[in-house]
Amino acid sequence: MRTLVKALLAVHVGLFATLAPAESSAATLRVASVTPAPDQPQATNRAVIFYENFDQLPDWRTRYFEYVPEKGSFVWTPDGGLANGAMRCQFEKGQVSAGSLKVLFGKNPFGRGLRQDESVREIFWRVYVKQEPGWEGNPAKLARATCLAGRDWSQGFIAHVWGGKGDALCIDPATGIRESRKVTTAYNDFPNLKWLGLRQAQTPIFSATESGRWVCIESHVKLNTPGERDGVFELWVDGKLEASRNDLDWHGSWGDYAINAVFLENYWNQGALKRQARWFDNFIISTQPVGPITASKLPTIFRTESTGSPGWEVEVATDPDARDIVWKSRPAEASAVSVTVDGAHGKFTGSCAGKQALSAGATHWVRIREVGQPDWSPWHMPFR
Secondary structure, eight states, X not given: OHHHHHHHHHHHHHHTTTSOTTBOTTOXXXXXXXXXXXXXXXXXXXXXXXXXXXXXXXXXXXXXXXXXXXXXXXXXXXXXXXXXXXXXXEEOTTOOEEEEEEEEBSSOTTSOSBOXXXXXXXXXXXXXXXXXXXXXXXXXXXXXXXXXXXXXXXXEEEEEEEEOSTTXXXXXXXXXXXXXXXXXXXXXXXXXXXXXXXXXXXXXXXXXXXXXXXXXXXXXXXXXXXXXXXXXXXXXXXXXXXEEEEEEOSSTTOOSOOBOEEEEEEEOTTOOSSSEEEEEEEEEEXXXXXXXXXXOSSOEEEEOOOOSOSXXXXXXXXXXXXXXXXXXXXXXXXXXXXXXXXXXXXXXXXXXTTOSSOOTTOOEEEEXXXXXXXXXXXXXXXXX
């Protein structure tokens, strides 16, 4: 029995090594969102190739290479986003394909898209994703960056961000280049693709516990130096690096095209387990790191559905390991759905002790729990 207990404790420590010691996955209350500031820095950043906050109905013809609504499964909605609008994907039970968005940029064989005179060799792309409360199952596809290398949609490489083990994501890189020669002849040409080895993420974003909240997902792809194995593929979940490769040979010395497309996808290989929806918001492609949303000076924090406890409370820290907790709320009533980070609703502590607001420009993480419960949520929902 003692051996079994030790084994279980070892598993628990391994899974939650990045969390503060007092945290536990048993806590079900989560921070649903932090309201973005009206003006996000990406709107005017020259490094940004593409920015869509979905607050208004997008112009599909000019903004996207391809938009597939899949008979109304994947559509824009004026509400439900971090601030206003979002893209809503409705899976029906058993549905496999439920729509996609495709952005084209840089030098490409179609002569369309953004910045067509550039050869883009490194990108970061970020998107916020939310599964409806009570979500079940890992929906397989989420996003990919790729090199469209011919009008037949053949690909030089693919940087997949899709469903990994359990309820988490993974990165799964593949190349269509052999000895610096393109060998693929069609889209998803699996017989000619070479898989370079996936890496597993950890946060179970598709679990019911993590449903009902916005998750910040950022990916990074950098092409290898011709002839070297120094290509990069990285994945951050809620501001924490969860999967990475820095030893990839994406395309040898082949250089007809570079990175020129990012897709958001809703494709469930085995079919959805039930009728359920998810949302996408704040989609950005950039040549520099993006990071989380920028909030107002005194941000408002929203919770997910409560279990009916006497109330709830939140803490804000400048790191996901709780080394510097800079604000602690007073208990909020169970009926309250949000709290503002200010002196009236809590106390500034740590490096912000004696101040009237959080430090400008710094990234912050949040955790939440119901009053009377010992366990906090993991640190998540980062914002600047």
